[in-house]
Amino acid sequence: MQRPAIDIRNILKRYGKIQALDNVTFQIPTGEIFGLLGPNGAGKSTLINILCGLVKPDAGSVTIAGHDAKREHQVAAEDFGVLLESFGFYPTYTARDTLTILQRYRGYRDQDEVDTLLDKVGLSERADSRVQSYSQGMHKRLGIATALLGDPKIIILDEPTAGLDPGGMQAIRTLLTDLHAEGTTIVISSHLLGEIERLCTRIALLKSGEIISEGVLKDILTQDGDITSLEDYFLKQTGDYNAHE
Ligand SMILES: Nc1ncnc2c1ncn2[C@@H]1O[C@H](COP(=O)(O)OP(=O)(O)OP(=O)(O)O)[C@@H](O)[C@H]1O
Ligand SMILES: [Mg+2]
Incomplete structure (x- = not known):
């Protein structure tokens, strides 16, 4: 079997009395668009x-593209781009400045890449406005562009389309589908199950810090005649299901 893009083994994480992650083990195969799902507080962002x-x-270990995320953090970090749930940019810089500065941190400069990314996320027209003047969706678009800098092999996106307008969602969907076709591994956490259903090839469902199911999305949606959508499945698995009554 090909080495997984991400190998998560026996992860435990506690915040005071809250067991945020409870012995989480699963693999994200290379080249998948992987959906990480679960109710609020399930442990996705953690x-x-x-x-x-x-x-x-x-406790536990994470291996990214074969590198231990703790011991070889620097090397592992070169392989992936990430959009965090909460992120911030210097408010007085423009989107173009932000991307250029992040390139410089990584030791390169490539104005073509900046232009291409701004275009891909639909920010070209506002590329030279200050970030402080951006709407929520524009801010998110810039966040997605930063995750794509340096053409990473693995992209991890926490709620990438939350707050985007329908045009923005479609643009990001197209972008992610194109990256998937080029072989990029993509991990998305989202509550927009329709988006996940359209995009993802595989999912894992977290509840109260535990993985309660994991597998190929197509198989999950066809294994039970009652399940007609990912939303049905999610609600049934997480205990909030009362459809078809
Ligand atoms: N820094 C922290 N300090 C204390 N508790 C935390 C911290 N971060 C997360 N938690 C707790 O850990 C649990 C998991 O939170 P997490 O943010 O990972 O959930 P999530 O699945 O991303 O939820 P959401 O869908 O709301 O984004 C929650 O109970 C949360 O309150
Ligand atoms: Mg979260």
């Missing part, structure tokens, strides 16, 4: 923060 080294797990 897991994403652990994947990118921002939060230290109490």
